Amino acid sequence: MSGPDQYGVVGHPVAHSLSPFIHAMFARQTGQSLSYRLFDFPPESLQERIAAFFAQGGRGLNVTLPYKVAAVACAAELTRRAQQAGAVNTLAMRKDGTILGDNTDGIGLTQDLCVNQHVIVTRRRVLIIGAGGATRGVIAPLLGLEPESITIANRTADRAKALAAAFAQLGHVRGVGFRYIAEGAYDLIINATSASLTGQIPDVPMGVIGSDTFCYDMAYGKGDTPFVRWCLELGCRAAAPGWGMLVEQAAESFRLWRGVRPLTGPVLCALTAS
Ligand code: ATR
Numbered sequence: 707m708s709g710p711d712q713y714g715v716v717g718h719p720v721a722h723s724l725s726p727f728i729h730a731m732f733a734r735q736t737g738q739s740l741s742y743r744l745f746d747f748p749p750e751s752l753q754e755r756i757a758a759f760f761a762q763g764g765r766g767l768n769v770t771l772p773y774k775v776a777a778v779a780c781a782a783e784l785t786r787r788a789q790q791a792g793a794v795n796t797l798a799m800r801k802d803g804t805i806l807g808d809n810t811d812g813i814g815l816t817q818d819l820c821v822n823q824h825v826i827v828t829r830r831r832v833l834i835i836g837a838g839g840a841t842r843g844v845i846a847p848l849l850g851l852e853p854e855s856i857t858i859a860n861r862t863a864d865r866a867k868a869l870a871a872a873f874a875q876l877g878h879v880r881g882v883g884f885r886y887i888a889e890g891a892y893d894l895i896i897n898a899t900s901a902s903l904t905g906q907i908p909d910v911p912m913g914v915i916g917s918d919t920f921c922y923d924m925a926y927g928k929g930d931t932p933f934v935r936w937c938l939e940l941g942c943r944a945a946a947p948g949w950g951m952l953v954e955q956a957a958e959s960f961r962l963w964r965g966v967r968p969l970t971g972p973v974l975c976a977l978t979a980s
Contacts, residue, residue: 712763713963714743716756716777717770721746724977725768728956731976732968740765740964749776756780760799766963767797768956774809774839781807790846790873793839796959808962811840812847814955815896815924820851822950822974825894825920827851833892834858835908836899837865837881840924844898845869849877853894856880859887859910861899884910891916895942897923897933907936921945926952949978 715725721744729742745767747755752773757780759767769777774793778784781794782804788794794807819825832853834841837860848856855878860866863883870881882888892914899908902925915921921937926947930938937945953970961967 710739710741711765712741712743712759713766713768714745714759714764715768715770716745716747716752716773718746718749718772720744720770723770724952725770725956728953728973728977729960731973732957732960735972736960736964736966736968738964738966747773749773752776753780756797760797760805765799766959768959769795769797774843778807781805783807785809787812787846791843793843795843795955796962798962806962808959809843810955810958810962811843811951812845813958814951814953815844815922816847816851817954817958817970818946818948818950819894819922822954822970823920823922823944823946825922827853827894829854830893832856833887833895833910833914835895835897835910836860836901837862837869838898838900840898840900842869842872844896845873845879846876849873849879852877854878857882857887857892859884859908861908884908887911887914889913891919893919895919895921895937897921897925902927902931902933905932907932912940915940915942917941918943922948924948924951949974953977 777794784807788807788809791809796808798806858866858881866881870879919942921942923931923933926949931947934945
C-alpha cells in the first residue's frame with residue numbers, strides 16, 4: 707500500500723463508530739499522516755479479512771463489538787492486559803511483521819476516572835454493575851489502583867462469581883447477585899451493563915448511592931444517560947457518562963501505533979459540545 711499509513715476499526719455493525727473522528731483529530735493534532743476507516747466484516751470471514759488488511763500493508767486496527775474476543779485469534783502475541791481482559795480492542799503490526807494484540811479499555815477507564823474526573827480509587831469501595839466483557843476488561847486495571855474492595859454485581863449472579871474468582875489473586879474482589887449487594891453506599895459505582903442500550907437501569911438497591919458516591923456509566927450518548935440521570939436524582943456526588951473512556955482508550959491505541967500520546971481534552975470537548 708502506498709500513501710498514508712492505513713488504520714481502521716472493525717465491528718459489526720460499525721457505521722455508528724466515532725473512532726474515525728477521534729483518530730482524525732489525533733492525527734491532525736500530532737501532525738501524523740494516516741488514514742482511519744470503518745470496516746464492517748461479517749463474522750464468518752473476520753479472521754481472513756483482518757489478515758488480508760495487514761497483508762496489504764495495514765498498520766493497525768481497533769476492534770469493537772462484537773469482535774473483541776474473536777480478534778484475540780488474529781494476534782501472534784498478546785500484551786499482559788489483553789491476556790487479563792481475554793479480549794483485544796487494538797491490533798498493531800510490529801516491525802517483525804507479526805501482529806500484537808492489546809487492550810486499552812481498562813487504562814482508558816482508569817485514565818478518565820483518575821485524570822479527568824479526579825476520582826480516588828485507592829482504598830475506596832468500588833461497585834461494578836455487570837459481568838460481561840466490558841467488566842472483564844477493566845477489573846485488573848482497577849485492582850491495580852488498590853481499592854479496598856471491588857464488588858461485581860450482576861443480574862445473573864453466577865457470572866459475577868465466576869468473574870470475581872478469575873481475578874481473585876489480584877486483589878479483594880467478589881461477585882454477587884443484585885439482591886446480595888452489601889448494605890451501604892459505595893465510593894465509586896461503575897455501570898458496565900448493556901442495559902443502557904435499551905434505556906434500562908440495572909435493578910440495584912438505591913442504598914448503594916450516597917452523597918459521596920461517584921457514579922460512572924461506561925455508556926455515553928447525547929445528554930445524560932438514564933443511569934447518570936438516575937444516580938443524580940438519588941443525590942450522588944457526581945456522575946459521568948463514558949465519553950472520557952472512549953477517548954482515552956483511543957489515545958492509548960494511537961500511542962501504541964504512532965509512539966505519541968495525543969491530548970484528549972480537545973477531542974472530548976468536540977465530542978460533547980455538539
Ligand atoms: P458486554 O461485552 O458489552 O459486557 P455482555 O457480555 O452481553 O456484553 O454483558 C452484558 C451485561 O449487561 C451482563 O452483565 C448483563 O447481565 P446478565 O449477565 O444477567 O445478562 C447486563 N445486562 C444487560 N441488560 C441488563 C438489564 N436490563 N439489567 C441488568 N443487567 C443487564
